[in-house]
Amino acid sequence: MRAIVFHEYGGAPQLVERPAPTPGPREVLVRVRATSVNPIDWKQVDGTYRPILTARFPFVPGYDLAGEVAALGPGVTEFSVGQRVHTRLSGQAGGANAELVCAGLDVVCAMPEGMDFAQAAGLPLVGLTALQGLRDGCKLPLEGATERVLVIGASGGVGHVAVQLAKAASAHVTGVCSAKNVDLVRRLGADAVVDYTKPDPWRDVAPFDVVLDAVGGSPSQHLPRLSPRGRYASCVPGPAVFLRQALNVFSGRTVAPVLMKPNAKDLAVLDAFVTQRRLEVVIDSTYPPERLADAWARSRSGRAAGKIVIDWS
Numbered sequence: 237m238r239a240i241v242f243h244e245y246g247g248a249p250q251l252v253e254r255p256a257p258t259p260g261p262r263e264v265l266v267r268v269r270a271t272s273v274n275p276i277d278w279k280q281v282d283g284t285y286r287p288i289l290t291a292r293f294p295f296v297p298g299y300d301l302a303g304e305v306a307a308l309g310p311g312v313t314e315f316s317v318g319q320r321v322h323t324r325l326s327g328q329a330g331g332a333n334a335e336l337v338c339a340g341l342d343v344v345c346a347m348p349e350g351m352d353f354a355q356a357a358g359l360p361l362v363g364l365t366a367l368q369g370l371r372d373g374c375k376l377p378l379e380g381a382t383e384r385v386l387v388i389g390a391s392g393g394v395g396h397v398a399v400q401l402a403k404a405a406s407a408h409v410t411g412v413c414s415a416k417n418v419d420l421v422r423r424l425g426a427d428a429v430v431d432y433t434k435p436d437p438w439r440d441v442a443p444f445d446v447v448l449d450a451v452g453g454s455p456s457q458h459l460p461r462l463s464p465r466g467r468y469a470s471c472v473p474g475p476a477v478f479l480r481q482a483l484n485v486f487s488g489r490t491v492a493p494v495l496m497k498p499n500a501k502d503l504a505v506l507d508a509f510v511t512q513r514r515l516e517v518v519i520d521s522t523y524p525p526e527r528l529a530d531a532w533a534r535s536r537s538g539r540a541a542g543k544i545v546i547d548w549s
């Protein structure tokens with residue numbers, strides 16, 4: 237089978253032949269049809285976050301994939317060969333960008349009816365982050381929400397799912413994006429948009445009960461935008477977020493880091509939103525495996541609207 241392999245930090249991707257893996261107990265072997273790019277993929281190979289996030293070489297990058305079950309590990313009865321599945325692989329070992337990949341039952345879900353492989357590969361990591369960020373980090377109820385929600389980075393992978401989940405929860409949603417993405421963010425359900433490229437974009441904007449930050453500002457920047465018992469969660473938490481979190485007991489306003497935990501239960505929650513047509517995955521662009529470097533360049537640009545997909549079909 238073919239796989240994309242890196243041999244050193246900062247190295248170039250190589251598409252090579254490797255032996256196919258064998259699924260173990262509580263695993264399925266997936267014939268991969270699509271993977272999606274997340275910033276963690278290239279940050280891991282760049283070595284940006286060593287030693288917290290290391291890469292073991294030779295290293296196959298990527299965490300999100302969709303495909304068909306090709307074989308079952310010993311004792312697996314929950315899936316059948318040929319079934320369409322998707323996952324955010326567990327752990328920090330990458331491994332998605334190959335033709336055949338083993339995935340644990342704790343993180344795999346059957347794909348929703350009508351969803352294509354590109355969208356199914358695009359959903360897991362960003363969807364889980366948006367869901368856990370809003371529900372757990374910001375304590376937003378998934379139904380009957382009355383909160384005013386601000387999503388920073390509303391056109392990106394995490395943000396465009398967060399806008400839709402907050403809207404599905406009945407919250408009043410404001411998305412922050414640049415002028416070129418205003419129509420997209422409104423189409424996804426935002427009630428209001430802040431165009432951060434405009435001069436003085438925050439003038440006349442009322443406080444928010446919930447702020448989900450998928451860009452990486454600081455608590456001091458965003459706490460003034462919160463209502464007295466408002467909740468701010470950052471998907472790009474630096475030391476300031478952890479320090480301010482320690483002070484939550486002294487303040488009505490709270491700060492939380494979002495540290496996404498892959499699991500099949502939450503992916504099934506997201507899949508239900510897709511089935512109910514309350515959540516769509518926007519595709520920014522699609523590349524063949526041979527052009528992984530170009531796909532990563534697009535991701536590094538920080539300008540992707542929705543998800544970047546690698547087509548393995």
Ligand SMILES: NC(=O)c1ccc[n+]([C@@H]2O[C@H](COP(=O)([O-])OP(=O)(O)OC[C@H]3O[C@@H](n4cnc5c(N)ncnc54)[C@H](OP(=O)(O)O)[C@@H]3O)[C@@H](O)[C@H]2O)c1
Pocket residue numbers: 274275276361362365388389390391392393394395412413414415416417432450451452470471472473494495496535538539540541542
């Ligand atoms: N902690 C976790 O568990 C976790 C999980 C997932 C992701 N993350 C992190 O979260 C961040 C976002 O991930 P992602 O996949 O959503 O990234 P992404 O898809 O690459 O985000 C790109 C989007 O960000 C927007 N953007 C850039 N600067 C902005 C700004 N100043 N204000 C508003 N929007 C801005 C861009 O819109 P414009 O072109 O309009 O500027 C673009 O649509 C990354 O740093 C990623 O590593 C963390």
